[in-house]
Amino acid sequence: MRIGIDVGGTNTDAVLMDGARVVSSAKTPTTANVSEGIAKAMRKVIADSGIDSAAIDGVMIGTTHFTNAVVERKRLTPTACIRLGLPATVCLPPMVDWPQDLRDLVGGESHLAHGGHEFDGREISAYQPDEVRDIAVRIRDAGLDAIAISSVFSPVNASFEEQTAEIVREAIPDANITLSSEIGRIGLLERENAAIMNSCLRGLAARTVDGFKAALDELQIRAPFYISQNDGTLMNADFAKEYPVLTFASGPTNSMRGAAFLSGLRDAIVVDVGGTTTDIGVLQHGFPRPAALAVDIGGVRTNFRMPDTYSIGLGGGSLIQSEPLKVGPQSVGYELTSKALVFGGDVLTATDMIVAGGSEVIGDVGAVSGLDADLVAATQARIMEMIAIAVDRMKTSATPVPVIVVGGGSILVTGEIEGASEIIKPEHFPVANAIGAAIAQVGGECDRIFSLAEMNRDDALNQAKAEASERAVNAGAAPESIEIVDVEEVPLAYLPGNATRIMVKAIGDLAGAPPSVSSMNGGN
Amino acid sequence: MRIIDEAVLEDLALGAAVLGTGGGGDPYIGKLMARQAIRDYGPVELYTLDELDDDDLVVPTAMMGAPTVMVEKMPNGDDIVNAFLSVGKYIGAPVKATMSIEAGGLNSVVPIYLAARLGVPMVDCDGMGRAFPELQMVTHTIHGISSTPFAMSDERGNTVLMETISNLWTETFARSVTVNMGAMAMIALYAATAAQLREAAIPGTITLAEEIGKVVRRARLEEDEPVETIRGAVGGFLIFKGKIGDVERRTEAGFAKGDAHIEGIDDYAGQRLQLSFQNEHLAARIDGEFKVTVPDLLAVLDVDTGEPITTEGLRYGFRVAIIAIPCAEKWRTSKGLELVGPGYFGYETDYVPVEERYG
Numbered sequence: 001m002r003i004g005i006d007v008g009g010t011n012t013d014a015v016l017m018d019g020a021r022v023v024s025s026a027k028t029p030t031t032a033n034v035s036e037g038i039a040k041a042m043r044k045v046i047a048d049s050g051i052d053s054a055a056i057d058g059v060m061i062g063t064t065h066f067t068n069a070v071v072e073r074k075r076l077t078p079t080a081c082i083r084l085g086l087p088a089t090v091c092l093p094p095m096v097d098w099p100q101d102l103r104d105l106v107g108g109e110s111h112l113a114h115g116g117h118e119f120d121g122r123e124i125s126a127y128q129p130d131e132v133r134d135i136a137v138r139i140r141d142a143g144l145d146a147i148a149i150s151s152v153f154s155p156v157n158a159s160f161e162e163q164t165a166e167i168v169r170e171a172i173p174d175a176n177i178t179l180s181s182e183i184g185r186i187g188l189l190e191r192e193n194a195a196i197m198n199s200c201l202r203g204l205a206a207r208t209v210d211g212f213k214a215a216l217d218e219l220q221i222r223a224p225f226y227i228s229q230n231d232g233t234l235m236n237a238d239f240a241k242e243y244p245v246l247t248f249a250s251g252p253t254n255s256m257r258g259a260a261f262l263s264g265l266r267d268a269i270v271v272d273v274g275g276t277t278t279d280i281g282v283l284q285h286g287f288p289r290p291a292a293l294a295v296d297i298g299g300v301r302t303n304f305r306m307p308d309t310y311s312i313g314l315g316g317g318s319l320i321q322s323e324p325l326k327v328g329p330q331s332v333g334y335e336l337t338s339k340a341l342v343f344g345g346d347v348l349t350a351t352d353m354i355v356a357g358g359s360e361v362i363g364d365v366g367a368v369s370g371l372d373a374d375l376v377a378a379t380q381a382r383i384m385e386m387i388a389i390a391v392d393r394m395k396t397s398a399t400p401v402p403v404i405v406v407g408g409g410s411i412l413v414t415g416e417i418e419g420a421s422e423i424i425k426p427e428h429f430p431v432a433n434a435i436g437a438a439i440a441q442v443g444g445e446c447d448r449i450f451s452l453a454e455m456n457r458d459d460a461l462n463q464a465k466a467e468a469s470e471r472a473v474n475a476g477a478a479p480e481s482i483e484i485v486d487v488e489e490v491p492l493a494y495l496p497g498n499a500t501r502i503m504v505k506a507i508g509d510l511a512g513a514p515p516s517v518s519s520m521n522g523g524n
Numbered sequence: 525m526r527i528i529d530e531a532v533l534e535d536l537a538l539g540a541a542v543l544g545t546g547g548g549g550d551p552y553i554g555k556l557m558a559r560q561a562i563r564d565y566g567p568v569e570l571y572t573l574d575e576l577d578d579d580d581l582v583v584p585t586a587m588m589g590a591p592t593v594m595v596e597k598m599p600n601g602d603d604i605v606n607a608f609l610s611v612g613k614y615i616g617a618p619v620k621a622t623m624s625i626e627a628g629g630l631n632s633v634v635p636i637y638l639a640a641r642l643g644v645p646m647v648d649c650d651g652m653g654r655a656f657p658e659l660q661m662v663t664h665t666i667h668g669i670s671s672t673p674f675a676m677s678d679e680r681g682n683t684v685l686m687e688t689i690s691n692l693w694t695e696t697f698a699r700s701v702t703v704n705m706g707a708m709a710m711i712a713l714y715a716a717t718a719a720q721l722r723e724a725a726i727p728g729t730i731t732l733a734e735e736i737g738k739v740v741r742r743a744r745l746e747e748d749e750p751v752e753t754i755r756g757a758v759g760g761f762l763i764f765k766g767k768i769g770d771v772e773r774r775t776e777a778g779f780a781k782g783d784a785h786i787e788g789i790d791d792y793a794g795q796r797l798q799l800s801f802q803n804e805h806l807a808a809r810i811d812g813e814f815k816v817t818v819p820d821l822l823a824v825l826d827v828d829t830g831e832p833i834t835t836e837g838l839r840y841g842f843r844v845a846i847i848a849i850p851c852a853e854k855w856r857t858s859k860g861l862e863l864v865g866p867g868y869f870g871y872e873t874d875y876v877p878v879e880e881r882y883g
Contacts, residue, residue: 088597091561097556188597394841398840
């Protein structure tokens with residue numbers, strides 16, 4: 001059995017699962033000391049199920065704790081950055097695009113050194129070990145031990161970053177080092193930003209992960225525990241201490257993965273209707289489709305693959321205007337339960353219109369009985385039209401696809417959605433995030449530029465797939481369970497020679513874990 | 525004379541994306557470079573062509589190569605300075621100012637970096653009024669201004685100087701040297717006097733990009749008919765609103781080409797627009813018939829937010845408004861159309877100015 005936990009800003013949710021079955025679930029407030037809330041939620045799901053804690057095989061935790069540390073500018077360790085690429089990149093030194101307050105906190109100490117590669121693997125300049133040794137000594141003398149190392153085109157060749165780490169360790173044996181090639185993809189500033197953030201979060205990560213461990217010990221759970229990453233896969237506790245930055249945006253990913261699991265679908269659109277907004281995302285092979293654009297975290301640009309979601313201003317609390325009819329984007333938000341007509345308030349909301357239409361019985365139905373029936377019908381039609389347009393925008397072809405509707409505001413979906421082959425409203429949605437964490441697998445990625453003038457396309461693709469699979473195995477996947485879930489090829493514009501960027505993602509089941517829950521669920 | 529400071533730069537980069545007609549490279553790295561140089565060396569003076577003396581020599585600067593590489597191997601900064609100074613040294617006369625050769629996309633802001641660093645002014649004009657994929661596709665070529673002396677520099681300190689018999693030959697040689705330099709080079713070319721530029725360049729395009737940027741920024745905040753506001757600011761015509769269906773892509777001779785098929789919505793329901801692109805949006809056919817082609821500009825905007833959509837960003841399901849913008853008059857001459865007309869890009873149709881069909 002597995003426990004999945006989602007630590008959000010407001011609530012900590014837990015779910016106990018036996019294979020594909022949800023045995024028990026709990027929702028508790030998130031506590032200042034995250035571990036206390038986790039312990040409380042776990043205690044509740046174990047008590048409700050009546051099982052022995054020895055029956056638990058694994059605990060999977062999704063948390064926004066590290067994202068919040070960056071956003072709130074708290075608990076960050078001063079970090080130095082070494083970038084290899086001279087004589088290139090001088091005009092934009094590390095942290096150049098960071099907000100000043102965050103740069104001041106993290107220290108802003110950066111060094112440029114020779115090295116780096118071209119897109120085709122040639123060296124930009126010869127690597128100079130003595131130069132790096134001098135920099136390492138200066139960092140040590142400045143009293144820093146958190147260090148991020150980046151190198152131009154390190155996703156193509158990481159050797160200079162690795163050599164630099166060795167040299168730094170000679171000067172600073174306990175150095176906390178992050179290599180950009182282990183974290184990000186092409187886009188030097190964004191990848192380097194992520195590496196610096198990772199190093200400055202490691203201190204917090206060690207304390208937090210130890211706190212999780214203590215919470216498990218307290219409940220006498222001996223099973224290993226894992227932390228969810230932004231792409232919906234897991235890392236083990238030691239890996240999480242090393243790469244806290246990989247937890248960014250794991251929340252929406254877990255929610256979509258949970259929706260996939262609850263519905264049993266691997267390819268579908270997920271419509272998450274909340275109080276103020278509706279977020280639409282796409283599941284491909286059971287994982288969220290990633291966004292193409294750069295993502296800001298606390299004002300810093302990174303290139304993590306975040307789920308590609310599209311939001312519209314429609315939710316249970318959306319204000320309704322007649323003449324002309326308008327639904328949202330203004331909303332009463334979390335005050336729905338005091339301001340909506342059915343809850344004794346005086347504001348006409350989308351929820352009131354649904355209740356007036358008779359498809360749901362919520363609060364005081366009498367409060368909306370006098371509403372104009374035509375307006376009610378027109379509002380419901382408008383809501384469905386808004387959802388249909390948003391769903392269509394996220395589709396990749398005109399073929400109808402299944403739509404999974406989740407979220408507290410899912411009562412707003414009252415009819416058919418144009419372009420949807422079916423509409424599914426699964427059970428247990430309130431804890432979909434925690435379920436998404438519980439069912440997660442492990443993965444690996446490859447993102448490189450290949451010259452198809454020198455290598456044929458099949459060889460390049462195979463090489464990329466092999467690298468992604470190897471990384472998945474290194475992250476803890478059982479080799480026999482590895483599956484390639486995503487392949488993307490982008491030819492480079494304005495460049496002869498057929499240079500093509502190939503991105504591949506592989507996933508597999510945790511080695512030693514029970515068989516994949518998603519395969520037990522039968523996929524689609 | 526006006527001043528380009530950080531605030532102007534932000535708007536300029538935003539507007540340049542509209543003039544980029546789907547290509548020209550993301551201005552982000554260029555904008556960061558220019559911003560850092562403005563912080564380190566102070567703001568840049570922007571002169572109109574009329575404010576220069578006839579004999580003042582202007583040398584445009586730009587980045588050439590793959591924008592995808594530039595986000596990874598950023599320039600040194602000395603490279604663009606080397607290219608710029610090499611052209612001046614070769615000519616043997618003092619250079620008064622720099623300018624943008626391409627107001628659409630990344631190269632609208634790259635010269636600001638150089639101008640701030642060297643304390644030289646920039647001139648409010650460019651050679652395209654938009655973005656185009658090749659070096660010879662500038663109004664300078666129409667007016668017989670040579671790309672020679674052409675300088676291209678890498679971050680190592682290498683500078684390649686070229687004398688060629690035509691601007692097309694410069695493009696041919698420069699493209700392969702760019703690959704040797706790591707798929708990206710900083711270039712300086714098309715040296716000309718202010719008197720020549722009053723004939724040959726497209727005036728006011730830096731200010732135009734800034735104005736468009738202001739409109740886009742305000743539209744983002746106010747959500748008040750952004751597409752219509754942008755259309756007004758660029759003096760363009762709304763030719764279509766629709767939903768993107770199939771997008772076909774292919775790579776030919778180093779260029780990313782393709783077609784997007786867009787189904788009409790609202791007033792355009794029942795019609796079908798085929799948008800053809802090669803790094804930039806080049807031609808639009810409605811129900812099989814050419815309606816807008818190069819050199820007129822095609823801006824593809826998100827129908828709700830007015831955000832410009834690049835050729836790489838065209839995706840099924842996006843609802844877009846397509847705005848056609850009249851190109852500079854210089855492109856409508858027989859020499860201009862020979863360089864960048866529909867025939868050069870392989871479209872078998874005569875060029876008809878957009879305002880003749882939609883005005």
